Amino acid sequence: MRDITLCHPRLQELATKLTAESAKQGLKIAIGETYRTVAEQDALYAQGRTKPGNKVTNVPGSTYSSYHQWGTAFDIYRYDGQGAYNKAGNFFGRVGAIGVSIGLEWGGNWKSPVDKPHFQLPDWGSSASGIKQVYASPEEFKKTWVKIPTGYTVGWNHDENGWWYADAKIT
Numbered sequence: 001m002r003d004i005t006l007c008h009p010r011l012q013e014l015a016t017k018l019t020a021e022s023a024k025q026g027l028k029i030a031i032g033e034t035y036r037t038v039a040e041q042d043a044l045y046a047q048g049r050t051k052p053g054n055k056v057t058n059v060p061g062s063t064y065s066s067y068h069q070w071g072t073a074f075d076i077y078r079y080d081g082q083g084a085y086n087k088a089g090n091f092f093g094r095v096g097a098i099g100v101s102i103g104l105e106w107g108g109n110w111k112s113p114v115d116k117p118h119f120q121l122p123d124w125g126s127s128a129s130g131i132k133q134v135y136a137s138p139e140e141f142k143k144t145w146v147k148i149p150t151g152y153t154v155g156w157n158h159d160e161n162g163w164w165y166a167d168a169k170i171t
C-alpha cells in the first residue's frame with residue numbers, strides 16, 4: 001500500500017522530515033510502498049516463483065519477516081521527472097545519507113540485498129527477527145503505538161500544562 005498514515009507514528013514523522021530535508025538539497029522524493037498486508041507480501045513472494053517476473057523478496061507474508069508488514073518501513077522514489085529510479089547524481093545515496101542523519105536505517109547500507117529506496121526504523125536491528133522476538137504479530141505491535149496529538153511533534157512540546165515529552169518510541 002502507498003499510505004504512510006498506516007505506518008508507525010514516528011516513521012510518519014521521519015518520512016515527512018526526510019522529504020523536507022531532501023527537498024532542501026534539491027532532491028525531490030515521494031513515498032512509495034509503505035505498510036504491506038500479509039496478502040500483499042504473499043503476492044510479492046509469488047513473483048518469480050509461481051507467477052511471472054523476477055524474484056523481489058525472499059520472505060512470504062505469514063512469516064512477518066518484512067518490516068513493511070510491521071508498519072516501520074517505507075520506500076521512496078525520485079519525484080523530479082527524471083525517472084523514478086534514475087540513479088544519476090548519486091540521487092539515492094544522497095537521500096540515504098540524509099535518512100541516516102535523521103535516525104532512519106537505510107537499505108542502501110545493506111550488503112544483501114542492497115535496497116537503496118528503502119528506509120526503516122532502526123530500533124530492532126536490520127532484520128525483522130529482532131521485532132519478532134518482542135511482539136507476536138504486527139497487530140500486537142500496533143496496540144503499543146502512541147499517537148501524537150495533531151499540532152504536536154515527537155520531542156519536547158510546551159502547552160498550558162508545561163513542558164512534556166511526546167515520544168512515539170516503543171518502551
Ligand SMILES: [Zn+2]
Pocket residue numbers: 033068073074075115117118119
Ligand atoms: Zn522497502
